[in-house]
Each structure stands twice: as C-alpha cells, then as structure tokens.
Amino acid sequence: MEEKNYIIRRERPEDCREVENLIRESFWNVYRPGCSEHYVIHVLREDPAFVKELDFVMEKSGRLIGQNMFMQTVIEADDGRVIPVLTMGPICIAPDLKRKGFGKILLDWSLEQATAMGFGAVLFEGNIGFYGKSGFAYARNFGIRYHDLPQGADDSFFLCKELKPGYLGGVTGVYQTPKGYYVDDKDVEQFDQLFPSKEKLKLPGQLF
Numbered sequence: 001m002e003e004k005n006y007i008i009r010r011e012r013p014e015d016c017r018e019v020e021n022l023i024r025e026s027f028w029n030v031y032r033p034g035c036s037e038h039y040v041i042h043v044l045r046e047d048p049a050f051v052k053e054l055d056f057v058m059e060k061s062g063r064l065i066g067q068n069m070f071m072q073t074v075i076e077a078d079d080g081r082v083i084p085v086l087t088m089g090p091i092c093i094a095p096d097l098k099r100k101g102f103g104k105i106l107l108d109w110s111l112e113q114a115t116a117m118g119f120g121a122v123l124f125e126g127n128i129g130f131y132g133k134s135g136f137a138y139a140r141n142f143g144i145r146y147h148d149l150p151q152g153a154d155d156s157f158f159l160c161k162e163l164k165p166g167y168l169g170g171v172t173g174v175y176q177t178p179k180g181y182y183v184d185d186k187d188v189e190q191f192d193q194l195f196p197s198k199e200k201l202k203l204p205g206q207l208f
Contacts, residue, residue: 006060006102008109011067015057016045019067024195026092032208033200037090039183039191044071047180051086054114058093058106066093066102068110070122071180075144077173086114086122086163087178107134111163120167123160123175136161143172 011019020038027035044050049072058066068091075083088110093103111134114122123139139146139160146158158175162168 006058006065006105008056008058008106010053011055011057011069015064016042018064019057021195022064022067022094023090023092024192024198026095027090028198029201029203030206032206033202034188034192034198036183036185036188037092038195039188040181041067041069041090042191043183044069044178044180047071047178049073049178049180051114051117053117054086054110056106056110056113058102060097060102063094065097066106067091068106070110070114070119071178073123073176073178075123075168075171075173075175077171079173081171081173083168083171083173084120085175086119088122088124089126103130104134107131111135111161115163120164121160121162123158125157126159128156128159131159131161134161139175142168144168145172145174147174147176 020042023041024035024038027037029035051070051072054070056068057064068088070086070088073085073087075085077083091107093106111122123144126136128136128138136159138156139158140155142160144160146155149155160168
C-alpha cells in the first residue's frame with residue numbers, strides 16, 4: 001500500500017445502516033445464496049456480549065470500506081473452569097478493495113486494541129490461509145474443541161490466537177459460539193427487505 005489514505009475508528013450510531021449494507025455487499029452469495037451477516041450484526045449490537053469498544057469501521061478518502069467487531073464468549077474447560085475469550089466478526093472489506101491489504105491492516109489493528117483491553121484469546125471460524133498471516137492457528141493445537149462438532153469431523157475452519165502468551169496453557173475444553181449469531185431465516189428475509197433488491201444465486205463453493 002503506497003500511502004496511509006485510510007483511518008480506523010469506532011463505529012458510530014449513524015454508521016449502522018451503511019455498515020450493514022457494506023457487510024451485505026461483501027457477503028452476498030459468498031457462503032449461501034444471499035447472506036445473513038448484515039442481519040447478524042444488526043442483532044449483535046444489542047447483545048450483552050457485544051464489545052462496543054471493539055466495534056470498528058475503516059474509511060478511505062471519506063468512504064466507509066471495512067468493519068470488524070468482537071463478542072465475549074467462553075471456553076467450557078474439561079476441568080470445570082469457564083475461560084473468558086473473544087470471538088470476532090463479521091469482518092469485511094468492500095468487494096472492490098479486497099486483496100489490496102486493507103483486510104489485514106484492519107484485522108491486525110483490531111487485535112491490537114483487543115490485546116490492549118486485556119483480553120486473553122480470540123477464537124472464531126475462518127480461513128487459515130488468510131488469518132494465519134496474523135498469528136491465528138488451528139484451535140485444536142490449543143486443545144480447544146468446537147461445540148457440537150462430531151469427533152473426527154473437519155475442524156480446519158476453527159481458529160485461535162492467544163492475545164496473552166500462555167493464556168490457554170493447560171486449558172482443554174469446548175468453545176461456545178454466542179447465541180446471538182444464530183438467527184432465523186425468516187427474520188433475515190424480513191430485514192433484507194429494507195435494502196435494495198439483489199439476486200440470490202446458488203454458486204459453486206458455497207457452504208449452505
């Protein structure tokens with residue numbers, strides 16, 4: 001990137017709909033026909049686990065081009081302890097600016113802020129090819145299992161990064177996705193009516 005022509009700041013109330021539209025544009029037809037991520041963040045903002053201090057947007061030349069946010073959750077350890085951790089996302093960059101370095105800049109900056117607030121680790125679902133460049137590894141390497149995933153099933157999507165070195169030392173257990181991420185398709189459809197019409201397509205590589 002030739003020059004720092006961007007800023008990263010906290011999301012403001014007046015940004016909400018623009019952020020939701022950005023997320024919708026970024027995720028549309030990627031993992032499923034249409035998407036639900038724009039509704040997910042709409043719901044999560046009111047969730048008690050939402051970390052308002054870690055709700056960020058990225059601007060370039062006055063245009064909102066990216067966002068990231070975090071939620072508090074836990075690992076239910078095998079020894080009975082409950083270990084506080086973060087999960088992350090949705091995180092996105094405007095489609096026309098992907099693969100230009102903005103995503104990693106936003107990710108790394110966000111993780112620095114989470115570290116500064118004293119959080120110990122981040123676990124979430126993502127692609128190791130991208131997130132590994134920012135220090136994420138397979139959660140299995142830390143002895144952490146994804147809830148409801150059958151033994152022996154592919155868990156390569158489940159990633160972890162310690163923000164405090166050794167935070168998960170001696171911990172094995174099950175990660176719990178915050179319930180706010182689970183939304184009803186009917187609610188998604190109703191919310192999506194508030195946005196410009198877009199065609200839903202079934203494409204190769206979609207997960208759902």
